[in-house]
């Protein structure tokens with residue numbers, strides 16, 4: 001099979017974590033295809049495995065892939081280290097960004113851009129680039145001299161994640177609940193930042209969210225519902241409207257098992273069909 | 278992290294800060310057993326017999342480079358300038374002075390303002406790269422006396438390199454109103470054992486800035502102490518240590534506030550990495566009953582980079598007066614954890630680069646206070662080298678150098694063009710016979 005340029009393909013992905021009672025399977029066969037320029041929303045209740053999917057794509061060592069594959073442009077992502085994945089074009093905006101005291105944002109961004117681009121960006125153009133991106137996200141320039149995520153508010157952390165996405169220009173960006181914890185203003189600004197990257201059409205976006213409110217700003221072409229470690233429903237933007245009204249109840253009845261009550265076979269399976277089409 | 282602000286609180290119980298015996302006679306000091314508070318962290322077996330005061334059979338050469346006007350002398354053992362500041366508090370320090378048989382003295386004259394630092398090179402002449410070879414580096418003793426005359430301003434660098442088993446004392450007399458920076462760099466080869474008492478006496482309204490940077494050596498144990506001879510003294514004690522696998526680095530500080538209205542600030546930062554890396558930081562501060570209006574704060578932060586490394590950090594504050602401006606301390610040991618590593622890696626940064634970035638950022642707060650750029654670079658380069666190759670940092674540095682060269686070229690070209698223009702304009706103005714050069718100069 002030949003793959004189009006900048007396509008992330010996830011096939012039958014099974015992922016476990018190590019717990020005190022032994023390994024526990026969290027993802028139980030996820031299929032998903034995200035292409036450059038496309039925006040996919042993944043929605044689902046807490047604990048359904050959304051962050052696990054994000055971390056597995058980025059390569060977090062806590063999550064073990066027991067079955068299935070992830071490829072980017074046909075290349076096996078699972079054999080790559082975390083940093084190699086980032087250099088290959090995968091970006092993860094984390095739900096809970098980590099504080100790295102002592103490392104200034106400016107130093108961090110420059111190191112990161114150098115690593116991902118394969119060469120150090122010219123200082124003069126780089127300074128302008130950072131400044132413009134920060135202005136777009138309404139970030140105070142003084143921010144650049146602070147420690148990475150050190151003492152940042154929730155909103156500041158999320159802006160900082162989107163700033164990185166804008167500068168690193170990934171092929172595939174996974175945004176894990178970038179909208180949660182944001183007030184109305186911050187949501188508007190952060191959404192604007194995401195929209196700006198999306199508008200360039202160079203990035204495939206996997207927008208993970210628990211709520212529908214960010215979808216007022218960012219219109220995905222595809223919406224998937226995740227429950228109990230699987231994608232249980234896929235469709236167009238209209239699916240988000242259904243979720244807005246009905247919530248996830250109909251997907252999680254029966255003690256967390258993935259059950260689709262109203263969609264019928266076409267809506268439930270094959271998972272990711274909408275995306276693959 | 279503990280932060281204590283004792284302002285306005287009743288004085289702490291007397292005796293919290295230990296008062297060791299002080300004597301120049303080694304026999305007045307007990308042989309350490311390891312049970313004493315002062316020795317409980319130190320691996321005595323690795324001291325190569327220094328507590329018994331063996332005859333010197335090794336060599337640490339002392340070379341002083343000083344600007345004009347600075348006196349460099351060899352003092353004999355009876356010279357009154359020896360022991361004026363430092364009265365040994367343990368056997369090894371007593372042996373260091375006794376066996377050194379005199380001292381090297383550096384004297385900065387009153388009111389001199391040195392534009393260049395005094396560099397004291399202390400080089401252990403033991404075999405190179407003698408990692409762990411106990412017999413390889415012979416025993417050497419040394420004593421340094423540094424005096425900054427009243428109202429002088431100077432920087433003195435003690436640069437320890439090479440391989441040695443060295444008991445070396447340093448006493449520093451800061452004259453009234455003087456401003457002195459002392460930087461002690463422990464950049465030893467791997468096989469070195471170095472114990473030293475560094476005693477500072479700060480005069481009335483004098484300012485001392487001290488930097489203790491410990492990178493190399495198998496075992497380094499330093500005791501910086503500060504006393505004040507009058508009010509208005511200000512002492513800033515900064516420290517950085519990088520404790521690698523198998524190294525023991527111990528810094529035991531004692532700041533004694535007996536004079537009134539003095540200030541002290543202690544900031545030590547350590548990074549540890551590897552199996553059996555052990556760092557010890559003890560920060561004793563004593564504020565005497567008459568030391569009203571004292572302002573003191575001490576801080577130790579450690580960054581543990583890997584499993585198997587251990588940091589002990591013990592701040593200790595004894596306050597015998599209720600009338601202080603501020604007295605506090607903080608101590609915290611953090612781990613460079615897997616989540617931080619994952620975060621940096623997820624931005625394309627390889628693990629070795631991630632560690633380098635974190636350690637660099639962690640140390641920069643202290644290192645950036647050193648006013649000698651070459652020394653700052655040397656320390657950071659040495660730290661970076663210990664953390665492994667750094668292609669990323671190199672790529673950035675190279676790009677920046679290339680850009681700087683380009684910019685310099687462009688500036689030169691622009692200047693040449695401007696000069697040509699100016700000459701032309703001047704010529705034209707002169708031709709017109711009025712306001713010559715004014716337009717060109719603007």
Ligand SMILES: Nc1ncnc2c1ncn2[C@@H]1O[C@H](COP(=O)(O)OP(=O)(O)O)[C@@H](O)[C@H]1O
Nearest residue numbers: 017019026045046047048049050051052053062
């Ligand atoms: N590191 C982990 N250790 C143990 N359990 C985990 C770990 N990560 C996630 N889980 C469990 O896996 C399930 C899915 O979690 P997560 O992927 O965070 O869901 P979501 O992001 O959709 O809220 C939850 O039941 C959670 O408790």
Ligand SMILES: [Mg+2]
Nearest residue numbers: 050051095177
């Ligand atoms: Mg989550």
